[in-house]
Each structure stands twice: as structure tokens, then as C-alpha cells.
Amino acid sequence: GVAVALLAMLVGRTMLSGPAFEARAEDKAAASKMSGDGTNDPRDPLPEGALVAGNGRVEPRGREVRVAANAAGRVAIVHVREGQRVKAGDVLVELETSAEAAALRSARAELDSARAELARTKEGLRPEEVASLEAQADAARARAELAARDADRAKQLLSQGAIAGEEADRAAREAEAADALRRSARAQADAAKSGSRSQDIAAARSRVQAASARAEEVSAQLERLRVLAPYDAEILQVKFRTSEFFDPRNGEPLLVLGDTSQLHVRMDVDERDVGKVRLGAAAFVTAEAFAGKRFRGKVIEIGRQMGRKNVRTDEPTERVDTRVLEVLVELESAKELVPGMRVTSYVEGGAGGMVVAGGR
Incomplete structure (x- = not known):
């Protein structure tokens, strides 16, 4: 019985010390990078020494700006x-402006007509001028x-899909514009037929003011369909193409731009390392x-x-509950770097070693 027991112990020790049970070198290395809860801790020292890691992303100075129009319309x-x-x-970018341009x-x-009318009212008109104005009114x-009939037909076609x-x-807006011209000409x-009186001059002056206000209003509407650059920048992304319909209520910008003359890196520094950054x-x-290349800089804001x-590495062992600064x-x-690129950023620490923030 004793001999059998000794034999069993020898066989067991041989099996446990065999290749199938020896820990691989890479497993040992991985284990050394594990925190107490079994997840990779990005703050573990890198080969250079007392370093910790976080996440970082390249962005333009002033961050990216999402540019949109103030009105909906088809991209022209x-x-x-x-x-x-x-x-x-x-x-x-310019949105479709045909109707607004017509308006x-x-x-x-x-407005021109109202101004001319005011001038004529002040000085009176010759008979041939009166006849000409009557013809223009007709x-x-x-x-x-004609525009009204077109608008009615368009309305019917719309109801039929x-x-x-x-x-x-x-079509409706063009009909309204044509009717405004009709009223003005009339x-x-x-x-011209009634002759010049003080009340006629006052009325003509009022029409000039109203027409001027209307022209300014329509001009402002037209400007809303033209998207201008808010400042000197680089176009980072064009979101809409010609003929696509844009609606600002959807929250999607027409394009994204940024000042890339100066690039920044926004880093996530683990709360345990905040005291090391200066x-x-x-x-x-x-x-x-860009393997092996270093892009130098300095900390300008904490x-x-x-x-x-703010930035994830997408690694399965990454901790997402870590609080960062x-x-x-x-x-x-x-x-060579472009906005949105994930990088690893090394910052000189104030309490020994360095703080590292990166997205690998």
C-alpha cells in the first residue's frame, strides 16, 4: 500500500511539472499587468520607468466647429x-435659392417701382407716361x-403625389411675388391718373418704405441659405453633397472645420496621477x-x-469606469497628425517620473 501511494505521488508531480502546466512567458507578463480585479491597468509602468497611461486625441485649436445653415433646403x-x-x-455651401432669388x-x-412712383407723383406725369403705366399694370x-394658375396646378399635383x-x-411663393408686382403696377x-396731391405723395412715400422693408427681409432670407466660414480654418469634413436635403432640426452639420494651424492633444489623465502634472x-x-517619431509640445491647460x-482604446480589458482629468x-x-487621431502622449511629471496619456 505504501509503495502504491509513493508511486501515485511521483506520477502526480511529474504531470504537474510537465509542459502542459508550465505558465508561458507571455501569460506571466500579462499577469504582471493585471490589477487586482483582473483588468489591464493602463497606469502600469512602461519600460522607460515610472510611467502611467491614459487616452489622448488630436484636435485643432479651438476644437472642431460644426457649421450649419439656419434654414432647411436642398444643397445646390x-x-x-x-x-x-x-x-x-x-x-x-449654398442651398437651393431659386424661389428666394425670384422673390x-x-x-x-x-422697391424701384415705388421709388419711381414717388418721383413721378412729386412732379406729375405726361399723358403718354400714364398710358405706359397702364400698359405695365395690365x-x-x-x-x-399665370403664376396663380401654375400655383393651383402645382397644388393639385402635390395632392396626387x-x-x-x-x-x-x-410655385406658391412665385405666385405671391407676381401678385405683389401686379398690385404695385396697378x-x-x-x-398717375389721379394726379399729384399731398396725400398721394405721402402714400407713395409709405409704399417706398414698405417695399424697402420687404426687400431687406427677402435679402436676409436669401443670406440664410448661404453658409459662410466663421473664421480662417481648414475643412475637416463635408457632410452633405449636391442635391441632398439639409434640415438643421436633424442636428447634423453641413460641414466640420477647425483651425489646424495649431494642433492640440486632449489627454485623459487618471485621477491617481493628477498630482504629477504641471x-x-x-x-x-x-x-x-509614425513609429519612432516624437511630436513635442507642452502642457497649456489642466x-x-x-x-x-473621452477616448477609448476599444481593448476588451479596458476599464471604462475610471475617472479622468x-x-x-x-x-x-x-x-503629419490629423484631428481625431488617437495618440500616446508623454508628459513630464511633477512628482517623479512621467505621466503618460495615450490611445493605442
Whole structure:
């Protein structure tokens, strides 16, 4: 019995010490990187020494700006492409403006007509001028009637589903503009017939003021359909293409731009390492796309409130419940980097070692 027991113990020790039960070197290394709860701790020392890791992302100075129009409409022209630099005030995108442009032409014509009417009212008109104004009024009436019929037809087609609502709306606006011209022409002809009186001059002056206000209103509406660059920047992303319909209520911008003349890295620093970071500390970042290259910079801003991670590594062992503090690093020269790129950022620590923030 004793011999059997000794034999069993020898066999067991041989099996446990065999290749199938020996821990691999990489398993030991992985185990050394595990925290107490079995997850990878990005703060573990890197080969260089007392370093810890977090997350970082490249962004333009002033962050990215989402640019949108103030009105809905179909995209007519996209004047820029991604990567293009623009100046403040440059036209970036124009939405469909045919109806608004027609309304503006109508409003300006009405204003010109009102001004001319005021001038004629003040000085009186010759018989041939009165006849001409009457003819103009008749022509304006004919155009208004035609536009009204077109609008009615468009309304019927819309009810049948034959055309889009935008086309019906455009026809209605054009009919309204034509009717405004008709009324203006009729008023001019009537004023010419009645002769010049003080009350006629006052009325003509009022029509000039009303027409001017209308022209300004339509001009403002037209400007809302033209999207301008708010400042000198680079186009980072074009979200809409020609003929696509844009609606600001959906929350999607027409394009995204940013000032890439100066790039920053926004880092997530673990709350346990906040005391090691100092304003003005030297820093450098590395990116997988540029192996072995360091992009140098310095800390220009340290956040004042802890929060959740801004950038994830997407690794299965990453802890997402870690609280972090945002630290902003200004890069000296980083033309190769692009906004949105994840990087690893090394910042000189104030309490020994360095603090590392990265997205690998």
C-alpha cells in the first residue's frame, strides 16, 4: 500500500511539472499587468520607468466647429472640399435659392417701382407716361394670373403625389411675388391718373418704405441659405453633397472645420496621477502611424473637474469606469497628425517620473 501511494505521488508531480502546466512567458507578463480585479491597468509602468497611461486625441485649436445653415433646403453648391483652407467670410455651401432669388428680384423691382412712383407723383406725369403705366399694370396682371394658375396646378399635383412639396411651395411663393408686382403696377397707374396731391405723395412715400422693408427681409432670407466660414480654418469634413436635403432640426452639420494651424492633444489623465502634472511641463506624443517619431509640445491647460474617459482604446480589458482629468497639450510642429487621431502622449511629471496619456 505504501509503495502504491509513493508511486501515485511521483506520477502526480511529474504531470504537474510537465509542459502542459508550465505558465508561458507571455501569460506571466500579462499577469504582471493585471490589477487586482483582473483588468489591464493602463497606469502600469512602461519600460522607460515610472510611467502611467491614459487616452489622448488630436484636435485643432479651438476644437472642431460644426457649421450649419439656419434654414432647411436642398444643397445646390458645395464650394469646398475636405482639407481645403478657407478664409473668414468665404462661401462654403449654398442651398437651393431659386424661389428666394425670384422673390428678391420681385421685391427689388417693387422697391424701384415705388421709388419711381414717388418721383413721378412729386412732379406729375405726361399723358403718354400714364398710358405706359397702364400698359405695365395690365402686363403685370397677366403675369400674376399665370403664376396663380401654375400655383393651383402645382397644388393639385402635390395632392396626387406627382411632385414634391418643395416644388409646390416654390410655385406658391412665385405666385405671391407676381401678385405683389401686379398690385404695385396697378397702384402706379392709378396714381398717375389721379394726379399729384399731398396725400398721394405721402402714400407713395409709405409704399417706398414698405417695399424697402420687404426687400431687406427677402435679402436676409436669401443670406440664410448661404453658409459662410466663421473664421480662417481648414475643412475637416463635408457632410452633405449636391442635391441632398439639409434640415438643421436633424442636428447634423453641413460641414466640420477647425483651425489646424495649431494642433492640440486632449489627454485623459487618471485621477491617481493628477498630482504629477504641471502647467508648462514638457511633453511629446507618438502615433502608431509614425513609429519612432516624437511630436513635442507642452502642457497649456489642466482641467478643473474630473469626468469620464473621452477616448477609448476599444481593448476588451479596458476599464471604462475610471475617472479622468482633461489635460491639454499644445504641439510645436505636427503637420503629419490629423484631428481625431488617437495618440500616446508623454508628459513630464511633477512628482517623479512621467505621466503618460495615450490611445493605442
